[in-house]
Amino acid sequence: MRPYLIAGNWKMNQTPEEAVQLAGELVRQLQGVKHKLLIAPSFVCLPGVAEVLKGSSLLLGAQNMAAEEEGAFTGETSVNMLLALGVKAVILGHSERRHIFGETDELINAKVRLALAKGLEPILCVGETLEERQAGRAGEVVKTQTRKGLAGVSPADVGRVTLAYEPVWAIGTGKTATPQDAEEIHGLIRDCFAGLYSPREAENLVIQYGGSVKGENAAQLMAQPNIDGALVGGASLKAAAFVPIARFDEGRT
Numbered sequence: 516m517r518p519y520l521i522a523g524n525w526k527m528n529q530t531p532e533e534a535v536q537l538a539g540e541l542v543r544q545l546q547g548v549k550h551k552l553l554i555a556p557s558f559v560c561l562p563g564v565a566e567v568l569k570g571s572s573l574l575l576g577a578q579n580m581a582a583e584e585e586g587a588f589t590g591e592t593s594v595n596m597l598l599a600l601g602v603k604a605v606i607l608g609h610s611e612r613r614h615i616f617g618e619t620d621e622l623i624n625a626k627v628r629l630a631l632a633k634g635l636e637p638i639l640c641v642g643e644t645l646e647e648r649q650a651g652r653a654g655e656v657v658k659t660q661t662r663k664g665l666a667g668v669s670p671a672d673v674g675r676v677t678l679a680y681e682p683v684w685a686i687g688t689g690k691t692a693t694p695q696d697a698e699e700i701h702g703l704i705r706d707c708f709a710g711l712y713s714p715r716e717a718e719n720l721v722i723q724y725g726g727s728v729k730g731e732n733a734a735q736l737m738a739q740p741n742i743d744g745a746l747v748g749g750a751s752l753k754a755a756a757f758v759p760i761a762r763f764d765e766g767r768t
């Protein structure tokens with residue numbers, strides 16, 4: 516059985532003080548949840564949130580990292596800095612990184628490989644734009660992003676990779692992919708992974724869905740055989756919205 520991974524991507528929200536407060540509320544309200552839980556605050560909020568998460572079951576994540584280990588890269592944050600703060604996982608290739616900041620599959624792949632080499636778990640995000648979906652190219656786009664994002668990742672390392680399917684048109688728009696549409700793409704990603712690695716590796720791969728996940732739709736999405744978790748943006752910014760997602764299987768949503 517694959518574990519569910521429910522993650523909050525706080526994006527560029529929260530001051531350090533607000534982040535500490537939200538993390539504290541989540542630690543209290545998520546006690547006893549049996550799924551894997553992760554929150555990814557902004558870089559400057561990581562030290563404070565790391566303190567709050569100590570001794571809890573919530574894992575600390577980052578939203579990005581540099582593709583280089585150290586050096587003259589003004590404004591960047593390195594893998595070693597993240598590790599030193601207790602970060603366990605890093606979101607890479609988020610559509611906002613791809614489309615607003617121009618990150619390419621090659622750059623994202625370099626980050627994935629560096630994260631793995633240093634012991635950080637990458638969450639590789641893939642997803643098509645509205646135009647690509649309307650042109651019937653959604654499957655091809657996510658398969659290409661998956662293949663290029665994982666280029667050169669060895670079978671020994673790939674077990675530490677999580678995939679996140681985030682259709683660009685569903686992010687922050689309130690438009691969720693239907694569970695069936697999401698399931699179809701998740702199935703394609705798993706098949707693609709089986710071809711790149713093995714059916715056994717594919718069976719163990721955790722594939723999160725992201726894009727307007729809320730308490731109201733989480734259970735239906737998670738009920739799909741190939742959907743193994745959620746990467747949540749807007750609804751991760753308030754405990755009252757995130758807790759029902761993390762407790763999607765407790766009949767309270």
Ligand code: 13P
Binds near residue numbers: 747
């Ligand atoms: P929303 O949940 O706000 O649509 O954001 C999804 C996302 O981008 C998570 O990484």
